[in-house]
Amino acid sequence: MSKYNELNGLKVRYLSADPSNSQNGQVWYNSTNMRVAGVLGTGAWASGGNMNTGASSNAGFGIQTAAVSAGGNTRAGQSEEYNGSSWTSLPSMPRSAPAFILGGCGVETAGITAGGMPGGQGQVASSDEWNGSSWTSGGNMNTARQGPRLFGTSAAAVVTGGRNDPGPIINTIELYNGSSWTASPLNMSNARYNHGAGGTYTAGIVFGGSPGLNQTEIYDGEGWTSGGNMPTSWNSMASGGTQTSAMAAGGYNPSTTNNAAVYNGTAWASIPNMATSISDLAGSSNTPTSGSFVAFGGARSGVPGATNTEEFTEPVGTGTISSS
Amino acid sequence: MSLFIYGTATNTGKNFFTHQDRLDFFLENHPANIWVVGNNEKGAVWFASKGGITKTKEEAQALVNAEVTAAQETWDAGTDVEKERFRRPSNIVLP
Numbered sequence: 001m002s003k004y005n006e007l008n009g010l011k012v013r014y015l016s017a018d019p020s021n022s023q024n025g026q027v028w029y030n031s032t033n034m035r036v037a038g039v040l041g042t043g044a045w046a047s048g049g050n051m052n053t054g055a056s057s058n059a060g061f062g063i064q065t066a067a068v069s070a071g072g073n074t075r076a077g078q079s080e081e082y083n084g085s086s087w088t089s090l091p092s093m094p095r096s097a098p099a100f101i102l103g104g105c106g107v108e109t110a111g112i113t114a115g116g117m118p119g120g121q122g123q124v125a126s127s128d129e130w131n132g133s134s135w136t137s138g139g140n141m142n143t144a145r146q147g148p149r150l151f152g153t154s155a156a157a158v159v160t161g162g163r164n165d166p167g168p169i170i171n172t173i174e175l176y177n178g179s180s181w182t183a184s185p186l187n188m189s190n191a192r193y194n195h196g197a198g199g200t201y202t203a204g205i206v207f208g209g210s211p212g213l214n215q216t217e218i219y220d221g222e223g224w225t226s227g228g229n230m231p232t233s234w235n236s237m238a239s240g241g242t243q244t245s246a247m248a249a250g251g252y253n254p255s256t257t258n259n260a261a262v263y264n265g266t267a268w269a270s271i272p273n274m275a276t277s278i279s280d281l282a283g284s285s286n287t288p289t290s291g292s293f294v295a296f297g298g299a300r301s302g303v304p305g306a307t308n309t310e311e312f313t314e315p316v317g318t319g320t321i322s323s324s
Numbered sequence: 325m326s327l328f329i330y331g332t333a334t335n336t337g338k339n340f341f342t343h344q345d346r347l348d349f350f351l352e353n354h355p356a357n358i359w360v361v362g363n364n365e366k367g368a369v370w371f372a373s374k375g376g377i378t379k380t381k382e383e384a385q386a387l388v389n390a391e392v393t394a395a396q397e398t399w400d401a402g403t404d405v406e407k408e409r410f411r412r413p414s415n416i417v418l419p
Contacts, residue, residue: 044346050337073409085338120405255414258352275341276353301413302355302391313343
């Protein structure tokens with residue numbers, strides 16, 4: 001009988017829990033549930049259900065099988081929910097000035113969107129909360145932001161960066177407690193908008209963004225540290241995940257792309273491309289792992305508000321340990 | 325034999341192409357419902373099963389160009405506010 005260490009020159013690692021940033025081909029033994037597990041297949045993108053109404057520069061949150069797309073160009077104020085197979089239209093957002101180029105984060109029952117461009121110019125400070133069945137107005141940010149990105153949930157969120165058109169791109173952040181926003185003194189090192197983001201209130205990550213950034217920054221609730229750089233400058237992508245398992249898909253790098261990449265806590269690595277080159281799309285920002293992600297909406301040449309949905313799945317297989 | 329099959333097909337959504345399809349053959353989608361499909365057995369079967377209409381590369385490129393040019397002309401004729409909302413569509417060269 002062949003043995004793993006004879007085939008691979010390595011022993012199987014004993015871990016108390018499945019790693020959150022598992023890589024393709026990695027095998028481990030989970031000593032808690034006494035099972036061998038591993039990433040047995042290659043990740044790839046598959047088509048998801050088409051959205052009911054196309055939208056670019058929309059906000060996204062949730063996970064691959066319970067995601068929300070909110071607002072967006074060509075669909076201002078509307079929102080839809082994805083169940084892993086098809087999209088269902090939701091009630092309109094409560095904003096008096098429906099916006100696009102907005103940010104969002106949270107889970108399907110506790111999501112929040114903030115900022116955005118209300119027409120063809122300017123930005124808003126408003127936020128809206130989704131509780132799984134209805135939208136309500138949230139608190140206003142202290143600074144109006146176009147193209148900010150958020151991480152956390154509607155009860156504890158962080159908004160990062162944005163553009164204060166015609167003023168500067170900003171590096172400030174604000175903290176949300178479920179009812180009001182507080183300006184934080186913990187600025188990012190880089191001013192950025194239309195960037196990528198993921199994570200939780202005290203464990204966030206931002207990456208890329210305009211103008212021409214490839215830098216990654218890690219937030220721990222007390223400040224920012226630098227992470228590994230993206231392979232190229234990258235903005236207006238679908239993004240999400242965690243500090244140790246983040247996803248960037250589509251966007252501009254530096255032209256409209258179908259590239260995708262994942263971050264493992266140290267470095268970015270390219271993964272298979274999406275089928276469609278598309279920018280200004282959104283994704284399941286609160287996915288617990290980059291190996292289970294859905295990207296939706298966006299703009300592609302000739303289609304300013306696309307209905308496209310693509311799902312990235314990296315198979316994780318498990319099996320019982322056998323004696324030999 | 326050419327590397328790719330070119331043609332039109334309409335993306336019907338969930339499972340139009342699957343995770344396994346993407347592992348089995350090259351696949352790209354472009355404006356005008358143009359698909360570029362890896363020219364192997366599985367790619368050809370997939371394209372036929374989707375009711376794909378085969379085009380030559382030149383025909384496919386012409387369809388893409390026509391849609392992109394129309395979108396560029398629409399953008400160019402737009403107001404400053406509209407131009408702020410949308411980016412100008414860029415040209416696409418099929419592989």
